[in-house]
Amino acid sequence: MSLFKPRAPVVPAIPRHIAVVMDGNGRWANRRLMPRFFGHKHGVDALVRTVQACADRGVEYLTVFAFSSENWKRPEEEVSGLMSLVLVAVSNYLRKLASEGVRIRIVGDRSKVSDKVRAAWDEAEAVTRHNTRITLSVAFNYGGRWDIVQACRRAIEAGVPAEALTEARLGEFMAMAYAPDPDLFIRTGGEVRISNFLLWQTAYAELHFTDCLWPDFDEAELDRAIAAYAQRDRRFGGVKPSPAAVAAANDA
Ligand code: FPP
Numbered sequence: 001m002s003l004f005k006p007r008a009p010v011v012p013a014i015p016r017h018i019a020v021v022m023d024g025n026g027r028w029a030n031r032r033l034m035p036r037f038f039g040h041k042h043g044v045d046a047l048v049r050t051v052q053a054c055a056d057r058g059v060e061y062l063t064v065f066a067f068s069s070e071n072w073k074r075p076e077e078e079v080s081g082l083m084s085l086v087l088v089a090v091s092n093y094l095r096k097l098a099s100e101g102v103r104i105r106i107v108g109d110r111s112k113v114s115d116k117v118r119a120a121w122d123e124a125e126a127v128t129r130h131n132t133r134i135t136l137s138v139a140f141n142y143g144g145r146w147d148i149v150q151a152c153r154r155a156i157e158a159g160v161p162a163e164a165l166t167e168a169r170l171g172e173f174m175a176m177a178y179a180p181d182p183d184l185f186i187r188t189g190g191e192v193r194i195s196n197f198l199l200w201q202t203a204y205a206e207l208h209f210t211d212c213l214w215p216d217f218d219e220a221e222l223d224r225a226i227a228a229y230a231q232r233d234r235r236f237g238g239v240k241p242s243p244a245a246v247a248a249a250n251d252a
Helices: 025-031 038-059 078-097 115-128 145-158 169-172 218-229 244-250
Strands: 017-021 063-068 103-106 135-144 184-187 205-209
Touching: 025 184, 038 063, 038 078, 038 115, 038 135, 038 218, 078 103, 078 115, 135 145, 145 169, 184 218, 205 218
Parallel strands: 017 063, 017 184, 063 135, 103 135, 184 205
Antiparallel strands: none
16 A cells, blocks of 8 residues: 555646636736727737637636726726727627637626627627637626625525525526636736625635736746646645545545
8 A cells, every 4th residue: 555646636737717807908008108998909819819728728617807897987088998899809809709619708787888888798698609618708897796796686586585595595696607616816917916806706716816917918828827726735625635544545
């Protein structure tokens, strides 16, 4: 009997679900003496590259923070620029993503966006709804606290009694109930915070922060994040089995 018998890795090498805060577009543009919108425009290109790279590596879900509930506080010009970018992105990239097997889902409060933006998101979801290679969820007018509150409201409206409201039951009302929780959370741009992204869903996500500004995010950066993730020891609040317990299990 050997105590050093290899055991199955605790973490599969490839995360099933990656969530990304795409930060740093404004600084990327400033460094080039360009308006912030220029950075967001290149941010869309980085996003399309990342969807492709994730799909190639077998990631099943990619969720990105494109516009937060708090982003309305930005200058009017930048907000309207981001809204018009939705229309440009859908018109430039929807066919390509659809033909590559990408399913698009939008998460967030659609009630406050314009009819045009809502129609673009509806089209993106409708055109890609049968695709299965990778699901790209775009969080738009989204906030983690908003999500928890809307889930509670919908649970109450559905008549769920207080004593029946478990974590699993409430989870059914969360905006991303269709996806497993993210395994890996990446934030670019050098800030080390979650910024009201998927608060409920990232309870046990592995966090990875990089100084890379989002428009520069590429396959090498993605691979570094995945390699760091693969080194983590995920215990989900439990304990790592002792070598003796592993050996006994292997011998059984
Ligand atoms: C944060 O960088 C980025 C955003 C608030 C917007 C992210 C949006 C995109 C990448 C475009 C995706 C758009 C669609 C339509 C899917 P920042 O502006 O806070 O940068 P800074 O920290 O350098 O100022």
